[in-house]
Amino acid sequence: MADVFLNGVSKAFDDHQAVANLDLKIADGEFVVLLGPTGAGKTTTLRLVAGLEKPDSGSIEIGGHDATRLEPAERDVAFVFQQYSLYPHLSVYENLAFPLRSPARRMPDDQIRRRVEEVARMVRIHHKLDNRSTKLSGGEMQRVAIGRALVRKPAIYLMDEPLSSLDAKLRAELRLELKRIQAELGSTVLYVTHDQIEAMTMADRIGILADGLLVQIGSPRAIYMEPANLHVAARLGQPAINLIPVGLLPDAAVPTGTKTIGARTEHLTIEKSANGHGDGTIDWVEHLGDQNHLHLTVKDRKLITLTDTDTPFRKGDAVTVRYRAPLFFDGAGNRISG
């Protein structure tokens, strides 16, 4: 395990700037999640750290050594691919043993067996070691893929949306397991996803990427509570944050320069209006089981927020809507700290 530093790393493909002047410091034992939409440069960042791509400029340091020009094999990193990439011609055991058998390591066979069995138990695949890797279910394949990274003790684990091709239940399960293993081993992980729940639950720090730029990096709480700009605010929260122009609702104390007010569920107080004249009306109540989405219209704006399962609101109700310490953004989209 070791620190990993990216210093001003840029990478372009033809005329598309995939990563622009990226600075990122990952401390030893830290779980950093890069969150962003497709094409934001998340995967490119991982591939740069892995050495599968060479940066156009900037440098990458792994464990105190300059790794910018090193081959992937010399970098001491492990990679979990989105599509598992298990070697289809090998058994589960051989897949897990593959990194240990590399000519660079030359680990003796009995040691390989011990290590593979240890890791197989950790990712709960030890009962399938003799299976062909193509004869596994998606969840099992992904366990093997994670196990193949874990058999080594690299400076950093790089994971590229490892859970994205699994169904929701399995994803939730493996998410917990992955976090448990990471905490147990104290591993350094750089993890890429577009799933905000994965990011929020697993990360020590979340980095928000947009168009190749690192927009903000911080603890999940900081990213959620104090987003640097509209883009970051819109990435987190379910349902998505309501972006409301100033003046639509009776604003309390709005800082000067505010153009947009960001209101998540917890930033809105909604009550049935007493006299039938409210700020808006309820469009419908969407029952999700454990919670309800409340859709309402305020003048010509549609807002979505949450409400209790035993909500008193009905379709067509007139309601008053008030802010409760919302987020303020200026004309350029940056947040104004109130």
Place this chain on the structure above:
Amino acid sequence: MSATAHSVVEPSKVSRRIAGSVVVVYALVSMIPLFWILATSFKTPPDSISYPPKVIFTPSIEGYCNLFTTRTRQTAEYIASLPPAETFCDETTRKRNMVIAGQSNFLPRFVNSLIIAFGSTFCAVFLGTLAAYGFSRFKVPLADDLLFFILSTRMMPPIAVAIPIYLMYRELGLSDTALGMILLYTAVNVSLAVWLLKGFIDEIPREYEEAAMIDGYTRMQSFFKVVLPQATTGIAATAIFCLIFAWNEYAFASLLTSGTAQTAPPFIPTIIGEGGQDWPAVAAGTTVFLVPILVFTILLRKQLLRGITFGAVRK
């Protein structure tokens, strides 16, 4: 699927039966010449030229005797003075007032064919795999033009370049050498190999090599450990195509080889000239000549079938 369900894409029983019959009839028709060669190889020379042709006959291995031996005509007295015949071949030869003088050239020619065909196939597939991998994975400048150029070597009948190659080979001392023939067949086959194999290697996701490279292997090592095992289907299919071409090639073989490096195809017709029209011997030579390619194809038939349908199924 139940028996009554009628799928749009699945052929009905009737059409499947019609298709099956057509295939069987076609296969039988195409196998008639092969059957005739096999039958002739087991006929005696008089049976082989009898009219009307004999479909039912007493089999004899005289053709095979004549294929592997050379014989000289002798007087009946001389033959009578010899010790009793030891083998069937001795006996049949003596009945025709001849004795076996020695081994024919068929075996060495056959071995030449084996060396040249398998040697050139190995070279073509080896070079083709590496080149295909390069074209598939790296940014090769002018890759499309290069691939077109490689293919263009097959756009003319090979015999069009026969004279330049003949002169070139004479100057270089490659005429009538196994090396010369291996180089020539490799050059012809490598274009086919590159094109076929590039398709197969394109289908193998890069992530496997990337995973292997991160796992501590060099690119070369991951090529052998990860790419090659997954390309076996394509390699087998390509190898069969290359082998069939090199094995059957006649024009260049008869032009460039006449002695020590002569392959079987130009040799087999010369059997006719040795002591009358010996059709059973020619048929026997052809039959023996068919065996290696048959064995090779049967051994690799699974890969070959998968290879042929590969693009269609996967894309």
